[in-house]
Amino acid sequence: MKHISFLFSTFLFVFVFNAALQAQCKVSKIVENGKLEIDPSYLYDGFSLTNFTMDAKPKRMQVKFTALKGQHYKLYFCNSGYTEEVKISIFKEEKDGKLSTDLLGDVTRKDQFIEFSLAKSGNYIIEYGVPITENAEYGMTKNECLVMLISYKTK
16 A cells, blocks of 8 residues: 555655646747747847736736837747637827727737737837636646737838
């Protein structure tokens, strides 16, 4: 009986450890693959990384982005391979601090990227709607990330 218990606990440890390794966000690989999608007439300018944990509670996470006058931006959203749908919404921040209507309402899934153009200067709020994870009722969590690649060209 002790032998079976030992085998089970060893299997459980290896399974959990392997799942944790697979959930690691490989940012350099995501950026490298995403940069291939950037329109050649645009210059790559960097990225913004958002790490999150999918668990039993949905979350909203925000990133602020400032578009400079005289530039035309393309933002590319790349994910770490999760199967759940993360909703991406982009709002323009008005001078009074309020947010305009949703400029982009889309979801990102496994191995998919989304391209979005910003032609006007100003402050933008990018909001990620993180869903609950599969098997959340059993206490499962997933550590994932979303990478926003930034590219621009002069108007």
